[in-house]
Amino acid sequence: MEPLLVVEHFSVQYQRMDRPAVDDVSLSLNPGQVLGVVGESGCGKTTLIKGILGFFPHCVAGVAGSVRLEGKELLGLPDKERRNLLGTSMDVIAQDSGTSLNPMKRIGKQFSQILGEKLGLSYQSSMIYARELLARVNCPKELLNRFPFQLSGGQRQRVLIALAFALRPKLLLADEPTSALDVTVQGQVLRELELLRRDCKSAILLISHNLGAVSRIADQVAVMYQGQVVEYGETHQVMDTPSHPYTKGLIACVPSLSLPKSQRLYNIPQGGKEWEGGCRFASRCPERIPDCQRQAPQLRPGKKGGLVACHCCG
Amino acid sequence: MPGYLIKKLGRLLLVLIGVSLIAFGMTHWIQGNPAELVLAQTGVDPTQEEIERMEHQLGLDRSLPEQYLTWIEKVLQGDFGTSYITGVPVKEELAYRVPATLKLTIGAFLVTLGLAVPLGIWSAVQKDKLPDVLTRGAASMGLAVPGFIWGLLLCYWFSVRLGLLPMTGEQTFARLVLPVLTLSLPLTSRYICVIRGCILEQLEEGYVFLLRSKGLRERTILWGNVLKNAAVPVVSLLGLSLGSLLGGSVVVESLFSWPGLGSYLITSINNRDYPVITAYVLLMAVAFVLINGLADLLLCLLDPRIRLGGGRQT
Ligand SMILES: Nc1ncnc2c1ncn2[C@@H]1O[C@H](COP(=O)(O)OP(=O)(O)O)[C@@H](O)[C@H]1O
Ligand SMILES: [Mg+2]
Numbered sequence: 001m002e003p004l005l006v007v008e009h010f011s012v013q014y015q016r017m018d019r020p021a022v023d024d025v026s027l028s029l030n031p032g033q034v035l036g037v038v039g040e041s042g043c044g045k046t047t048l049i050k051g052i053l054g055f056f057p058h059c060v061a062g063v064a065g066s067v068r069l070e071g072k073e074l075l076g077l078p079d080k081e082r083r084n085l086l087g088t089s090m091d092v093i094a095q096d097s098g099t100s101l102n103p104m105k106r107i108g109k110q111f112s113q114i115l116g117e118k119l120g121l122s123y124q125s126s127m128i129y130a131r132e133l134l135a136r137v138n139c140p141k142e143l144l145n146r147f148p149f150q151l152s153g154g155q156r157q158r159v160l161i162a163l164a165f166a167l168r169p170k171l172l173l174a175d176e177p178t179s180a181l182d183v184t185v186q187g188q189v190l191r192e193l194e195l196l197r198r199d200c201k202s203a204i205l206l207i208s209h210n211l212g213a214v215s216r217i218a219d220q221v222a223v224m225y226q227g228q229v230v231e232y233g234e235t236h237q238v239m240d241t242p243s244h245p246y247t248k249g250l251i252a253c254v255p256s257l258s259l260p261k262s263q264r265l266y267n268i269p270q271g272g273k274e275w276e277g278g279c280r281f282a283s284r285c286p287e288r289i290p291d292c293q294r295q296a297p298q299l300r301p302g303k304k305g306g307l308v309a310c311h312c313c314g
Numbered sequence: 315m316p317g318y319l320i321k322k323l324g325r326l327l328l329v330l331i332g333v334s335l336i337a338f339g340m341t342h343w344i345q346g347n348p349a350e351l352v353l354a355q356t357g358v359d360p361t362q363e364e365i366e367r368m369e370h371q372l373g374l375d376r377s378l379p380e381q382y383l384t385w386i387e388k389v390l391q392g393d394f395g396t397s398y399i400t401g402v403p404v405k406e407e408l409a410y411r412v413p414a415t416l417k418l419t420i421g422a423f424l425v426t427l428g429l430a431v432p433l434g435i436w437s438a439v440q441k442d443k444l445p446d447v448l449t450r451g452a453a454s455m456g457l458a459v460p461g462f463i464w465g466l467l468l469c470y471w472f473s474v475r476l477g478l479l480p481m482t483g484e485q486t487f488a489r490l491v492l493p494v495l496t497l498s499l500p501l502t503s504r505y506i507c508v509i510r511g512c513i514l515e516q517l518e519e520g521y522v523f524l525l526r527s528k529g530l531r532e533r534t535i536l537w538g539n540v541l542k543n544a545a546v547p548v549v550s551l552l553g554l555s556l557g558s559l560l561g562g563s564v565v566v567e568s569l570f571s572w573p574g575l576g577s578y579l580i581t582s583i584n585n586r587d588y589p590v591i592t593a594y595v596l597l598m599a600v601a602f603v604l605i606n607g608l609a610d611l612l613l614c615l616l617d618p619r620i621r622l623g624g625g626r627q628t
Binding site for chain 2 (some may be wrong): 053055077082083084085086088089091092096097098099100101102103104105106113114117118148149150160163167
């Protein structure tokens with residue numbers, strides 16, 4: 001099967017940063033599948049998503065590699081062609097979704113503006129469609145008459161998911177869609193994303209630092225560290241039998257309710273010095289060997305399947 | 315909405331009362347004994363007896379609150395007393411001068427909006443391209459050089475050298491052009507920068523990212539969303555700027571010998587013609603209050619967060 005999204009050797013360099021924020025990342029995503037991308041904040045997840053969309057702010061100094069959607073190269077695509085793809089072929093739920101709605105426009109108006117321009121619907125039919133969409137994400141249709149500040153955080157997030165539903169994108173990039181929400185709402189929002197995937201057969205690139213969320217709905221997982229993918233494989237295998245020391249650390253960091261209170265939480269040690277070459281994780285790595293600081297490990301098949309970038313556990 | 319407006323209007327009313335107290339104080343303490351002044355004007359010898367008779371006649375022997383009330387009652391009927399210099403009721407002079415100043419300031423206001431709005435939008439849309447650089451350069455010039463210098467330059471070129479526009483004579487449209495331009499130039503320059511800044515700020519907002527990521531045209535984003543949102547800070551500034559327009563009119567009217575309130579004020583200050591000065595202060599206060607009340611009303615209509623009392627946290 002031809003993958004829907006192929007990202008190859010993709011790098012994004014910001015001005016005045018000593019290393020690329022996204023560094024030689026390769027990923028692929030099949031239609032209807034969910035790929036989870038995890039990693040601590042600042043590792044380049046949002047930059048990756050914006051790069052796939054082709055949104056490079058002025059402070060981006062260089063971009064390299066290839067991003068293909070259904071075989072079509074996206075890097076360097078003219079604005080007009082990209083606009084035709086945006087929304088319908090790929091869509092995004094931005095990280096700070098609290099500000100993603102126009103604060104001065106009623107929700108209904110925002111629906112009708114987008115549906116009108118992208119699907120050519122009249123105001124009346126876009127309202128009918130919007131009510132249906134809101135019902136699907138368990139929101140009352142009264143929300144259409146409200147302004148964003150009159151909605152709760154969870155409702156705003158669901159409105160955004162409904163807006164993403166509306167155009168039935170083949171690929172949805174979801175940037176920490178649950179991070180700003182409380183735990184009960186997180187579960188509901190994840191269910192609604194699942195629904196979107198089932199109904200629209202959308203593939204989802206789910207970014208999160210919530211490992212629980214990712215392991216629940218992702219088919220594959222990529223673990224990012226300082227702009228690079230350090231481990232990449234099937235979800236169960238990465239989550240249950242992690243290879244890379246960083247992945248192990250991330251999983252050990254998740255607080256578990258079943259743990260006795262007396263047990264201290266695991267803590268990945270903070271790296272002391274600046275990175276000077278070799279493995280980026282070396283200075284924090286409990287399994288470090290002398291080779292690590294000399295030579296950067298390549299991403300290659302690990303013993304347990306999947307891909308790992310590590311000298312000592314490959 | 316009514317709650318917000320009532321609070322604002324209440325505050326403006328307090329401003330009016332405060333200004334009227336100051337103006338009242340001015341008539342009473344700064345100008346010396348009005349009884350003596352009137353006597354001097356009528357040529358009667360200011361003996362103690364005569365002064366006391368006059369004080370009684372003018373109501374100066376009553377308590378201050380009583381005097382304030384009679385004074386304000388007269389003022390509310392448009393009776394500002396008689397000019398010490400000409401002996402003409404101030405009311406008659408105002409009836410002639412207020413329309414002249416209104417023509418000037420409203421003209422300058424319209425010119426400011428008419429120039430600054432399109433140029434500010436254009437400049438923002440073309441950010442860092444040639445039109446933006448040129449507009450911003452021109453705006454900086456307009457800001458750096460004081461208004462009256464522009465006035466002198468404009469006079470020199472258009473009246474003296476080219477003979478295109480008259481500097482004296484009837485209050486015709488052609489006569490109005492130079493003073494209006496002089497008055498509006500600095501304000502126009504400022505508003506180009508303000509409007510450009512407000513639009514650029516809005517373009518960084520999350521909702522613009524959302525609309526772009528749905529593949530909407532920049533045109534829809536700008537005209538259908540950004541401009542209305544950017545108008546909110548601009549409108550609240552405009553209320554304040556009309557005050558500076560009225561202040562600027564004092565200089566411009568003297569420069570172009572335009573028979574408005576400003577030049578009237580200057581001659582009156584030179585002659586210590588207190589009834590006129592008091593009338594001017596009161597009129598300006600009323601204008602300030604009216605304009606700000608109007609700006610608040612407009613903001614209320616524009617911004618649902620103000621109208622419905624929602625926070626800005628969205
Ligand atoms: N606009 C920008 N200009 C310069 N550096 C940036 C910019 N945005 C992000 N970065 C840097 O790039 C790195 C990755 O950021 P980001 O992609 O936002 O990470 P994440 O989403 O994983 O938290 C960080 O080190 C951040 O400081
Ligand atoms: Mg992020």
